Amino acid sequence: MDQKNVVLAVVLSIAILVGWNLYEQSQVKDLPPPQETAEGTATPAPASASNAQATTQPQVGGAATAVARDRKDVLVETPRVTIKAPKLSGSINLKGARVDDLTLSEYEVDLDHPDDKVVLLQPAGSQNPYFVNFNWWLDKGFTAPDNNTVWTADSDTLAPGKPVTLSWTNPQGVTFQQILGLDDDYMFSVKQRIVNNSGKPVQAAPYGLISRIGTPKVLGYYLLHEGMLGVFNDKLEEIKYKDLKDEPTAKNDTTGGWLGITDKYWLTALVPDQKSDVKTSFRATPRGDDFSYQADFLAPATTIAAGATQEMGSHFFAGAKKKSLLDQYAEEYQIPKFDLAIDFGYLYFLTKPIFYAIHWLHSFLGNFGLAIIVLTFGIKALLFPLANKSYRSMSKMKLLQPKMQEMKERYADDRQKLNQEMMQLYKKEKVNPLAGCLPIVFQIPIFFSLYKTLFVTIEMRHAPFFGWIHDLSAPDPLGVLTLFGTIDWSVPASLHILNIGIWPLIMGFTMWLQQRLNPSPADPVQAKVFMFMPIIFTFMLGRFPAGLVIYWATNNTLSIIQQWLIMKRMGVAIGGGKAEAS
Incomplete structure (x- = not known):
């Protein structure tokens, strides 16, 4: 029960992402x-x-x-x-x-x-x-x-x-x-x-x-x-x-x-x-x-x-x-x-400021990819107080994991009693399980607005980043099915979803690292669902614009750093419980 709200937030985010587009269609060439x-x-x-x-x-x-x-x-x-x-x-x-x-x-x-x-x-x-x-x-x-x-x-x-x-x-x-x-x-x-x-x-x-x-x-x-x-x-x-x-x-x-x-x-x-x-x-x-x-x-x-x-x-x-x-x-x-x-859509109050911010940063940096990365830092700074509170709450839950595991073993045959004991533990330790959902909830409209900006504005069309990314509004062109460009093969449309590029893999890896810092769900089924989330999101976002994937990977990296620092300050071990004194 302690993770149901997180599961709900993840499911909601997946539904919204899928609802935007059949992302395979983003493979359609710019006509x-x-x-x-x-x-x-x-x-x-x-x-x-x-x-x-x-x-x-x-x-x-x-x-x-x-x-x-x-x-x-x-x-x-x-x-x-x-x-x-x-x-x-x-x-x-x-x-x-x-x-x-x-x-x-x-x-x-x-x-x-x-x-x-x-x-x-x-x-x-x-x-x-x-x-x-x-x-x-x-x-x-x-x-x-x-x-x-x-x-x-x-x-x-x-x-x-x-x-x-x-x-x-x-x-x-x-x-x-x-x-x-x-x-x-x-x-x-x-x-x-x-x-x-x-x-x-x-x-x-x-x-x-x-x-x-x-x-x-x-x-x-x-x-x-x-x-x-x-x-x-x-x-x-x-x-x-x-x-x-x-x-x-x-x-x-x-x-x-x-x-x-x-x-x-x-x-x-x-x-x-x-x-x-x-x-x-x-x-x-x-x-x-x-x-x-x-x-x-x-x-x-x-x-x-x-x-x-x-x-x-x-x-x-x-x-x-x-x-x-x-x-x-x-x-x-x-x-x-x-x-x-x-x-600019119904969220113009977000899409327009995001566009103006990227355009302004580009005037200094000369690269829209760098502008997106710097914008990510700015958004992270704006959401810092909220994220800080959320990560502190999640760290407390991580600290309580040994006790939670003990409860699961003690009340393995009585789910209702287990949930009651969990809620009492949260109340005693002043932990709010909902706090972990807040960053996800606030990131969804920002994520959507950035996607919209990358998708509809001509300024992003054919805008290069570095290396192999020549168009931030298009998916990462180097996929696993072509061994990242070393094989000259036109991948069939039916296999586009499997042809994951380098930046989506980076994004998936950072998501997995961030998940390692979060408290594990008490329910084994929920734990398995969470284990597959980085893989699911990697394939989902694989055909999204490269600029969006770069934003998500950068955001994940900043979240990992912020969360790790909070855990270190609170003496929480990566695997849960108190960290050993060095």
Whole structure:
């Protein structure tokens, strides 16, 4: 009975760890951003315009069931404006005025292929199209640009500080212009301008959309949102792909805000004028055997007098979800809660401080692994009073082990009497068996929050430690089934759980050492359960991110030192009872 609370705490921790993930899934490779959208999407006509043109979205071109072609072949089929920036490369398709070719120059798909960069946006006609488009709804009787409209550009290159103006004039004499700009990171500026030389007033409503064809392959972890998201009237809304299939339209009226599509590390987001009232929607449309997805906003329709010009400004983000960068944009453009594109979860009050602490320590140490180790020292210092009290109580129990063993032998056939005598002994010696659970209980949310931080933040992606650890967000790559890298063998997925790396073994060994310092359970069955705990946890944590395992091993080591010092000060032997005088 004296150890039941400890067993309960251990079982609880196991349940939570298993519940986070089928950790075998953490073996899934980091995928390039899902590319899906494109051909056909629909934005409703503005409610204020009773005679606004069309209520169905223009088709992008190409049937949903068309065979995808090579991306390079598709890109040379239409005139384009080149995008050149420090962190982005790609092009703008002048047919339809779509940003549909974008590569993230700083990020490789995986460490084994450093020249293979992450492709974020794809043109229609290629595999999994994914693009951004801005346009207008017009009165009936006026011709609006569509997916087949070929625009002219005043420059062949878009670069930071070098905007490009796209222009097209319809048969009625209305000129449409899109002035596109780009900063040194991932934010595009868009000015949608209409010059009305038609000789009569025209009613128009500007809109922007992100389109993605095909349901992307997602990791499927409950602690990570992938799909549609946005902030409307200061409130975050998240919709998974599967949920949007069931309810194919989700609409919001909002002042400002933002909306888009998120992957684990990448984001495309529309940011309308923050003072403008806009209608937004998320859509899922059946296309052959799959779906296309769209996020869009529609500004109010206004009347542009003959000879007048109207302009609306907005932005769109397409790139990596770096926390500092999202914070910078949120402040610069007054974008509400833009950092919520990163899924810090319900424990954000822990995950965010942990992220900031690791990031701050990294600025001094230059290594995220060292930052995690130093953070472990900091957390240990914060929990020191609680842990100290717990370890003192456990040391007292260790000191009482000879008496407890004697009781077990005396009352071997009377379990009820044994429990009564044990409780009296605890009361007499002022020992609290529950005290040993407290460090475990407090470590669980910290452990989870660190796991979440390592899992969702791009700053940890491909972050190296020392030696063989090249990615702290991935499992230890050297496993026992490959003799720690000496055998070139691709381990089958069914055996990943057995392919334990060096750091998980270190963690398991430190856990076993720490267990040796704890008092043994009075119940033989419980004692056997505890004996196997280090082995169980070694296999459980073996496929978790290496950074998390390094944290746990460091925490165990500090706990061993702290507990050993307390036992030495109290004169407690490792095996229980009083230590012999030296």
